[in-house]
Amino acid sequence: MSFLSRLFGKGQQSLEHPQAPAEFTFNQRAAAFWDWFASAAEELRDIHNQGDRKQLPSIVSPKVDEFLPGMAWVFGPGTEKGFHSFTLSGEGVMYRQILADQWLKRLPGIENWTFYASRQPEEEVGDFTLVDDDLKFRPIEFWLTPEIDEEKEKVHLMLWHPLIEKAEERLCMQALFLVLDEILGEFGTTRWVGSIQFSQKRLAESMPITELKEFVEETRASRGWKMLSPVDTWNGYSIPPAKRSAARRMDTMGGSCGCFPVLGSFFDEPKKFEDPFLEMGAAWVYLSFSSADLPKGNEVEVREAMTDVIVSALEQDRSGIPLGGATGERLAYMDFLIFDGERSLARIREAARKAGVPADTRLEFLDSRRPGRPLFG
Template identity: 35%
Template sequence: MRDSVVMDSGSQNETGQSFEHEPTFKQRVTKFWQWYPTVAERFFETIEAGKCGSLVDEVAEYCESTIPGLSWVFGPGENGGHSFTLSGEGQIAKQLLAEYWLQRAPEIPKWTFHASRQATPSEFVKGFAISVDEGNRVDVDGFQVRTHVDDERQKIDILAWHPVLERVPQAQHFTILFLLVDEVLGEFGTQTWLGEIKIEPFTPDAYTRSLSDLPEFISHVNTYHKWEKLPPLETYCVYQLKETKPSPRGDTVVGSSLIPKLVFDCIDNDGKLSEDPLKNMGAELVYVAIDGSVFPEGQQSDVRANIEDVLTDSLEKELSGQTLGGAFGLNESYIDVLLVDGQESRRIVSETLAQLQLASRSRIESFVD
């Protein structure tokens, strides 16, 4: 049985702990990694004693005050150890912060750290189940899935059903399925391999298998089709606007980004996101707008890529953020950036642009108000 306790750290500081200034995400991560080594041995011994649940309040309280907005879970580690996972629950912007947290993790004996929920080891998948309303249990072996391979999209569509769902409110069906799919494939596995997902009763056929057998099936499909799949945090989406708009970034023609949905939301809402995905987390999404006349005809792509590379190097050198892609517009070009160290990150971006002689021909704009 896995030693699994899952919690969402929420977005509020409920511990009463006060900061002189609102800490940046970089400062929050530094604080977390100063703390964890001091409790790691005690946590290990507590989990070994079968008392993992007794740690929930302590860990939840600390995470709520230090790294709010991310979910956490204990689980099995390597070589008989245990693991601690921090997750953005599939939201790319938050997943990038979880990845930043992981990159700064120190080596701690008996502990493994992850920035997304991992697939349950195959020896534990069989028989895995979760309890739902009125004592009903939904197990992975009884969850049937009919698969359809979409080679063009390099995705596998599934139709899924479990008999117990007949006694469970429909509003809970997808939550139950995704909890189990994440256990079987891991958080990134779900995003990487699955396409359209439907839940409804169906008659099993030759394309039907148990949910617990899905990882093996995906492995066979990938071997046969030779799909070249990148993890979600390395997958850039190419996009274009069908028509330009008289609004910030509305002149965009074509772009490539790790956060295309947020870019479209920004453009559709007059240059500002309808909701801040990183609220209260000490990080922010911005974009650099650069005068289009900077880019020589025929060399626009290379020049913008060079600017992005220099910004990336400057931010990563100081552990202060990363670039996320960008776009070309009729009047300006754009580079999307994740900043994790507040004004210090902005200073690095401004100084880098100045060094590139772009100070008077560029500006930094926030994705939110």
């Protein structure tokens, strides 16, 4: 049985001086967490083997809270006898999923443990009950009628439950996603499940929800659908002509993005936007320069070639990753997520010179509280 704990970053230092923050970068945080886990691995394994798992929150929660605030965690079985697993999860929040993925990529060798950056499917679906007032709702009692969407490579679900007429939709959704995560795993639910509707009647061709995994696997295999992780999925975007302006990045005609939920929040309120990556020592930065500096008709290719040079430099010591880029009516943009503070910025600056980035390029933080500056100034 696993234990899941959602943590919310207690006691984090406020960003009173965004121009000169005290650096505790994501790379430093991840390294500190792995150092601690390596030192505690045998103790945690003994607790698991003895079956007294009530001790785990008091041991693990303070460390996750200190180094990786906001993340959820769960213990489970390992891949071999005597092994155990530890999962750090963003619980469907895109920016946290990206950081959980990066946390896992910094894994040192720790014997007898398996680690995951998203909740994995359970071997057996738990028969648990949610209690809402006097209503006892068993998620395992859902029946569903699937509809295959060939174009979107999704399975849409129409669901019925014996208590569907008595339960609020909020409770139905909560119960459904708890059981879907057990059946398909955290990323599997995001990848394969399309639209969701609840029916007041049990449809004739419905199946118990416990058969969904087999149905999805058969559908995926027969059609050649690929399991794409959310952290590897990019979105195209543009600002509609009627909404374009001289405000920050609001001149964008077209771009691509590896974390659009965050960028979309920025576009909603640029002047008030606060970068959520900052809470774990990462930061969204971008380079901006005149679109006129790009060869007409070849703007995207040249911008991406410069981006590739910078990304290669960042990858040398896991200092950052690309988050996309865009072309605007006035400016062109290159987006990066940095993990090592000023050291990452130095990498970008050095690589940008080699890539031929224009001399008047500016380095900007997506966060509204952090002022930009000339990249080469």
